[in-house]
Amino acid sequence: MKTWVYIDHFKGEPIPADWEALGVGKGFGAVTAVILGSGVDLVAQAAFEYGADEVLLADDPSLADYRAEPHAATLSALAGDAKPDLILMPTTTRTREIAAICAIDLGSGVITDVSAFELDGEKVVATRPIYEGNLSEKVTCAAKPQFITLRGRAFPRPLREEGRTGTLTRAAAKGDALTVVEGYTTSEGGVSLAAAAVVVSGGRGVSNNPALTPPAGMDERQAEAWRAQEGFKLVDQLASVLGGAVGASRAAVDAGYIPYAHQVGQTGKIVAPDLYIACGISGAVQHIVGIRSAKLVVAINKDPDAPIFKVARYGVAGDLFQILPALTEAFRTKLGK
Amino acid sequence: MKIIACIKQVPDSEAKITLRDGQVSWGDAPLVINPFDEYAVEGALQQKEAHGGTVTALCIGPESARDAIKHALAMGADDGILVSDAALETLDTQGAARVLAAAIGKLGGADLVVFGRQTLDAGTGLTPAQTARLLRWPLLSLSGAIKIDGDAIRVERVFEEGRMAVSAKLPAVLSVVQSIGEPRYPSFMGIRRASKAEIPVWSLADLGIPAPEPVVTRLGLVSPPAREANCEMITGSSPAEIAGTLVDRILAEKVL
Numbered sequence: 001m002k003t004w005v006y007i008d009h010f011k012g013e014p015i016p017a018d019w020e021a022l023g024v025g026k027g028f029g030a031v032t033a034v035i036l037g038s039g040v041d042l043v044a045q046a047a048f049e050y051g052a053d054e055v056l057l058a059d060d061p062s063l064a065d066y067r068a069e070p071h072a073a074t075l076s077a078l079a080g081d082a083k084p085d086l087i088l089m090p091t092t093t094r095t096r097e098i099a100a101i102c103a104i105d106l107g108s109g110v111i112t113d114v115s116a117f118e119l120d121g122e123k124v125v126a127t128r129p130i131y132e133g134n135l136s137e138k139v140t141c142a143a144k145p146q147f148i149t150l151r152g153r154a155f156p157r158p159l160r161e162e163g164r165t166g167t168l169t170r171a172a173a174k175g176d177a178l179t180v181v182e183g184y185t186t187s188e189g190g191v192s193l194a195a196a197a198v199v200v201s202g203g204r205g206v207s208n209n210p211a212l213t214p215p216a217g218m219d220e221r222q223a224e225a226w227r228a229q230e231g232f233k234l235v236d237q238l239a240s241v242l243g244g245a246v247g248a249s250r251a252a253v254d255a256g257y258i259p260y261a262h263q264v265g266q267t268g269k270i271v272a273p274d275l276y277i278a279c280g281i282s283g284a285v286q287h288i289v290g291i292r293s294a295k296l297v298v299a300i301n302k303d304p305d306a307p308i309f310k311v312a313r314y315g316v317a318g319d320l321f322q323i324l325p326a327l328t329e330a331f332r333t334k335l336g337k
Numbered sequence: 338m339k340i341i342a343c344i345k346q347v348p349d350s351e352a353k354i355t356l357r358d359g360q361v362s363w364g365d366a367p368l369v370i371n372p373f374d375e376y377a378v379e380g381a382l383q384q385k386e387a388h389g390g391t392v393t394a395l396c397i398g399p400e401s402a403r404d405a406i407k408h409a410l411a412m413g414a415d416d417g418i419l420v421s422d423a424a425l426e427t428l429d430t431q432g433a434a435r436v437l438a439a440a441i442g443k444l445g446g447a448d449l450v451v452f453g454r455q456t457l458d459a460g461t462g463l464t465p466a467q468t469a470r471l472l473r474w475p476l477l478s479l480s481g482a483i484k485i486d487g488d489a490i491r492v493e494r495v496f497e498e499g500r501m502a503v504s505a506k507l508p509a510v511l512s513v514v515q516s517i518g519e520p521r522y523p524s525f526m527g528i529r530r531a532s533k534a535e536i537p538v539w540s541l542a543d544l545g546i547p548a549p550e551p552v553v554t555r556l557g558l559v560s561p562p563a564r565e566a567n568c569e570m571i572t573g574s575s576p577a578e579i580a581g582t583l584v585d586r587i588l589a590e591k592v593l
Contacts, residue, residue: 104434
């Protein structure tokens, strides 16, 4: 079976799920990694070290910014010539578009967000979530190449073998640009939520610290924002001791406590960390579906009847403003940091 | 400006979705306009308010999907089209995009086609890109801060690492994110107008296309494994004691 893995990256920075996809591809034999970009030799080197046997590299200034049309047109042209059976990708906002467009170009189909799959001959039988993870469906794609985007952290990451090399084949970029990228705002960065091994999230409850007195002169709105900021500082401190990312409930985002980029749940990001700590989050259905794949869920909430405790393994019914600093301190001591 | 908002009808997001006799069941919960598509309608109405023109709600679905179109009309859309055909029951995203592109063609094209970011049922988020490709129009996915000036459009696209400012020439296909603003509630006058509105129904024959052959097909459904629900509540005489016990429990799980 001819297997390709599309390596997604932002300006030369690959994502962990790329290597997970490469690991899955290796399970079927030799793998070709496809890399599109400008000045991305280091990405190609990393692909070899994570197991690619061949790298198909279109390195061209026209691919410096991610734009759906030229990236998809280039991949469609390459796949149209070489006719792979399967093209694996990590699931990102970019690969969703590329796979969608290539499937139209090549008369094929896409299966997104795949968390498990088996082979029936050369045909993939993939499991993916529907109804926001309340159910899963098993689907197949009748035409080739089968575009399969894999959910992050659903498959193991292969070990990196320093210095490993393979065959580098250079390919041409194809034009087709219909959009112009004028600039970037990437300040909302930090640890990527979807790729994080630990996520500590705050809800509306983080703004309710009764022990705090806002600085004089603030109106009610400003005081609430200030309280929320103070509360999220505690969430942030715990997350950084654990090397994790900061998440938030929709309620906290809607209240303006933290930018939308941090929202976990149905209308935000779906996360799959090893440890998820929910602080002051009641546990609305929308939030729960976003953390279904977390390995261990811990909840801290002052209301012992909060629905979040129904999905948590460990719970603390108490004052998060006292528990969180103590928890940060205890982790710091016991992890020797 | 001629704007088309593509919408879908899905079970209410509060519905308890279960597997019953191998089929998806949402109990007696109502079918509603896909919540993300309310943002599509809102985004379309904002552009109509800024630049004039019309908003048409376009929906593929069974007869019951008229209610989703009526919701869009009650919010302020000018008219709606339902594409309904027995041959469309097993439609994959490629097929849906072909039907939408044909319907947009039959409507005489548009300046702007607006989608929600994804549906709540299948949730693939592929249809906007596939429709754009079939129309050969620029794709502006996950857009906020939409600004149109003449035939130039500029948006801020959300992606994993942040946001990017992207511009293109109209006509274009857009999918919108929640930051464009909460969808407006249907007004009393809007609801009255929607209840009287005539919604044309187009069949595949009306569109002049054959039934799209599905490429991606469902073999079966599975319930995800139930989450272990027995929560152990950690107690203690002080925050430090509680925290100490909790950290020991977490470390003993060996997930870190």
